[in-house]
Amino acid sequence: ADKVGLGRVALPEEIKAWDIDVRPDGVGLPDGKGSVSDGEALFQTKCSSCHGEFGEGAGRWPVLAGGQGSLKSDRPEKTIGSFWPYTSTVYDYIHRAMPFGEAQSLSPDETYALTAYLMNLNDLVPSDFVLSKENFPKNLPNEKNFYDDDRETTEKAFWKKDPCMANCKERVEITNHARILDVTPDDQKDDKDQKPSAGVE
Amino acid sequence: ADKVGLGRVALPEEIKAWDIDVRPDGVGLPDGKGSVSDGEALFQTKCSSCHGEFGEGAGRWPVLAGGQGSLKSDRPEKTIGSFWPYTSTVYDYIHRAMPFGEAQSLSPDETYALTAYLMNLNDLVPSDFVLSKENFPKNLPNEKNFYDDDRETTEKAFWKKDPCMANCKERVEITNHARILDVTPDDQKDDKDQKPSAGVE
C-alpha cells in the first residue's frame, strides 16, 4: 500500500521513553538488579499501606501473595504465585502502574527488588535472592494451566439450528433471588454489609 | 386496524380549552366582537411597546402594517395588509401567541378589537368598524397570490441525469465575498453595525 507520508520518524530517545513493555521471554527488561531484602524495605514504604506487609491485602486492596492450590476451590485466590503465568508481567506491571497514584516512578533496580520480594512472598525464590535481567525466570507455577480460547470447539453446542420455542421444560422454579435488592446508591437502604460474591474485575 | 384501548375519551371542557384554532372559513371563531377604537386602546397598552403605535415596529420587533405593493421590490415588506392571505390567521395568532410573553391572555372581545385595529392600520377596514364572528372577512388582499408548491414541475430541470463533471465552465470568478467576516460572538471583532440582509425567519 502506498504511504501517505504523515507523521514523522520516532527518535531513539522517544522510543526508549515509551517502550516500557516486558515480554515473557524477558525482551524489554532493562539492566539492573534488586534483592528480596531491598524489595522488602521498599514494599513496606511504598506498597504495604494498600497491599499489606506480606501482600495479604489491606482492606479491599488486592492480595498479592498466597492462594496456591486454591484455583479449583469454591473461592479461588488468584495471585502472582497461585495464578500468574510469567514473571515478566510482575516486573512490567509494577513499573508501569504502581504504586497506585505514582505510576512509573520506580527505577529498574527498585522494580527488580520489589519483584524479587513479591516472588519471595509467593515462595518462589529464597530470601537471599537477587533478581536481575540475567537470571530472570520466565515461567511461574501456573503457566502450564493456560490455554487458548477454544469456545468454538468445546462449546460448539451453543451453535444450534432451532432452539426450542414451546414447552421447553416441564416446570420452572425460581432457584435464587437477587442478593442485593437495593443497589441504587441514592437512597439509604443499601446493605453495605452484604458483600457481593465478586467485585468488579 | 384494531384499537389498543390506550388513552381515554377527551371531555368537552378539555377540548374547548385547547381547541383554539381558527380556520380561514371562520370555523373556530368564538362569539364576541370588538371595535377598531377599542383595539387601538388595547394596542397602545399591550402591543405598541414592541410593534409601535401604528404597527410600524419598534427597534427590531416585527412590523405589522404597511408594505402594500412592495412584494416585487428589492426589499419586500410583508405584513398583514401586504402579504397575509386570511383574516382568520390574525385572530388565531394574536390570541394564541400575543402579547409576546403573555400568550393566551386576551379575551375573545379583546382579540376581535385588536384584529380590527390591525386591519384598520392596514387600510382594510374604516375606523368605525366593529369586527365580530358574524361579519368576519375571509380573504385579505394578497390571498390570490398564493399557490401550492409546484417545484416538481416548474423546477424539473433540477432532475438531471448526468450533471457536468469536467470543464463545466470557461472561467470562475468570485462575484462576492462574505459580508460578515467575523460572526463568532466570542471575540470582540463582530461588526454589529453591519446588519445582515435578512434576519432569521
Add this chain to the structure above:
Amino acid sequence: GAAALTPALAAAQTPDPLIVEKQEWTQYLGEGVNAKPYGVPSKFEKEVVRREVEWLTASRQSSVSFTPLHALDGIITPNGLCFVRHHGGEAEIDPAKHRFMINGMVDKPLVFTMEDVKRMPGRVNRVYFLECAANSGMEWRGAQLNGCQFTHGMIHNVVYTGVPLKAFLNEAGVSPKGKWVLAEGADASAMTRSIPLEKAMDDCLVAWAMNGEALRPEQGYPLRLVVPGWEGNMWVKWLRRVEVGDQPWAQREETSKYTDLLADGRSRQHTFLMDAKSVVTNPSPQAPLKSKGPNVLSGVAWSGRGTIKRVDVSMDGGRNWRTARIEGPNFPRAMARFYVDFDWNGQELMLQSRAMDDSGYVQPTKDELRKYRGSNSIYHNNGIQTWLVRPDGSAENVEVS
C-alpha cells in the same frame, strides 16, 4: 502564514519533551469513574458549542442557535449540539403534567398521558435529519455569514424513538372526511402547522427520545412530532394536540412565514419538502487548513425526497468535479457523511459540494435557484455553497460565477 503550513514528514531533530518527559496524566490518578454521573465533553472542546448570532433577531426567545457543523463528524449530531429554533423560548414541562390530545374529525377524541404514549405498540427507531426551511436563508442575496455553522447550521440528525402518528389517529378513528391534521405545541408560541392527512398517516412519528435518551428540553421534551424529510417547523415541539380536519388551517407559520415569495410577487405555499442539499464542513471558515499535503475534506448531505445517492465535490469553483466517498450509515431522509482525501499543494481552492438523491434530483447552484425564485423567498435555499481557501489555509464564504 506560511510557517503554519508544515511540509510533510518533517523530521524532528530533537526528542519531543512531550514524549521523553513523563506527563502528569501518565503518572497520577485522574478523577474517578463516577465524578460525572452525566458526562460532559473535554474542557479542550469548549469551542464546540451552539452559537446564536444575536443581532439576527429581536429576542432570545424567538431566535436560533446553530449546530457547530464545522466541528462535527460522522452522521449523528450530539444531543447537546442540535440547533435550537424557538418562537416563545423553551417550554419546561414535567412529563407527568403533559397531555396529548387527538380531536376534530374523529370517532372519539382522546387524551393520552406520557405513560399511555409509551405503552403504544409499534414503537420504532428511525434516523432522520431535521432542517429548518430558513437554513441558509441569510445567504440568498449573497455570501454573508462566514462559517458553515451559521450558513448551514439549522440542521441536525438523530435517531428518534417513538410511535407512528398513524397509531394514535387510528385509536381515535379518522373520519373519511378528514384530509388534514393540525399539530399544536404546548409552548408559549403554541406553534401550529397543518399537515396533509396522507403524510400524517404515512411516516410521521410521535417521538419522545433522541439518540437513546429523552428529548432534550430545547428539542420539545417530553414529546415532539417527527415529519420525515419535511421542513423543521412542522416537527412541532412540546406536542400537545393533533386535530383532524378537512382543510388546512392557514396558521401564521404557514402564511406569514414559511411561504416562499418569488420575484413575480406570488408566493408558494405548502412547500413542505426539504430538497437535496450538501455543504463542505471542513475546510470551512471556522476550520481552516493547517498543512499542505494530505488532507481530508469532509461534509454532509441530505434529502427530504429519499436517500443521498452521490455527492460530487469541486475544488475549482465548479469547473471540475470528482465524486466523494459516502462513508458510514446512509439512510433515507437522513444526513450522510462524505469525504474526499486530497493532497493540498498550498494553492487557492474554491470548494463546492453537489448532492444527488435517489429521485434523480441534483442540488442546484444558487444562481440556478435565484433564476426560479428571485432573492426574497427566504426559505428553501439548498444552493451549492462555495468556500474560498487561501494559500494561508484560511477559508471564506464566497459566491462564484
Add this chain to the structure above:
Amino acid sequence: GAAALTPALAAAQTPDPLIVEKQEWTQYLGEGVNAKPYGVPSKFEKEVVRREVEWLTASRQSSVSFTPLHALDGIITPNGLCFVRHHGGEAEIDPAKHRFMINGMVDKPLVFTMEDVKRMPGRVNRVYFLECAANSGMEWRGAQLNGCQFTHGMIHNVVYTGVPLKAFLNEAGVSPKGKWVLAEGADASAMTRSIPLEKAMDDCLVAWAMNGEALRPEQGYPLRLVVPGWEGNMWVKWLRRVEVGDQPWAQREETSKYTDLLADGRSRQHTFLMDAKSVVTNPSPQAPLKSKGPNVLSGVAWSGRGTIKRVDVSMDGGRNWRTARIEGPNFPRAMARFYVDFDWNGQELMLQSRAMDDSGYVQPTKDELRKYRGSNSIYHNNGIQTWLVRPDGSAENVEVS
C-alpha cells in the same frame, strides 16, 4: 400496590385541570435559544445517570460506572451515559500535547500528532458495541444485583469516527515477522493489551470521535482504539502507542485479569470475542410495570461474531418463546433494539430474552454456561437473564431452573 395498576381506558369523570387550566409553560416565555451553548437533559430526567456501586471496588479510580440501560431506548448510547471503566482514573489530556507512536517490528517507527491522525486518508464511521468482558461478572454465582444497569450496564453503543489502524501500520511498514501488536494507553495505568496482527490489520480503528463529537474524556479523549466485537478492555483509551511484535506480551490485563478460570483449575486466555448476548431492559427492577393491559417489552442484543439475526423472548421463565421485533438499524458487532408488544393481565411473569447471531450461535442459559465454565471464570457471562415480575409490577433479578 394494585391501585397503581390502572385498567385500560378509564374514563375521566371530571376535566383534567392540566388541560382546562392554562399552564405556565404555555403562557410565559421560556429560556432563550442559547441559554445552554452545550445542552443538558431535562431536570425531570435527573435519575437517568451512570451509577457506580462503590462497595464493589476499593478505589474510585479503578472501578466502573454503569450505563443506565433501563432508561434508554433505540440503539445509540448517549455520550454522557456510556459506562466508564478506569484502572487509574481519567487521564486529562490536551490534544495538542498528545502523541501517537508506532514502533517495534516496523520499517520506520513513527510519531503522529492529533492533527496528523486526522489528516490520514480513509476515514470511516462505524457503529459498534463496546462491552467489558466483566459485564454481568457479579452474576456468575447467582442473581445478585437488582437492576439491568448493574447486571448488564458495562456496555455502550456509539458511532465511531476514525481511521483503520491498518493505515498507520502501513505507514510504518510492518515486518513480515510481525504477528502481534501491543496497544498502550497514556493514562496512569498505562493500560496494555496484545492483539493478533490479523485483527489489528482487519477492522481495528484509531478513533477520535463518538456520536459525532470528540471522544469524551472518560472514553479516552483524544484517541482510543476500537476493536470491533472484542472485549472492551482491549479498546485502549488515551491511545499513545502501538508496537508490532512476534509474540503476545502477556501483560497484567491479559494474565492476572481477563483470563477465564474454569472449574478444572485451568484458564482460558485470549478469549477476545464477546459472544451473543441480550437483556430485557424494560420491564426490569429499575423499570417496573405500572399498568395492566398494553405494554412494551424492550431490550438490547449484540454479538461480537456478527449481526443479531433474531431475539426470542419468554414470559414464563423459558418454557415458551416468541420472536421479538428487531427495530431500527441493526449493524454487525453493534447493539440491536428489540420489542415485544404484549398485553399484561397482572399476573406474575418470568421474562427472558435469547439472542441469536448470524453465525448460528444461540445465547445460552446461565446453567449451560456454568456447566462448561464453573462459577469462577468472572468474565464472558453472556447467559440468559431472568426478571421476575410480580403482580404489583415490581421486578427482581432471579434465576430459574
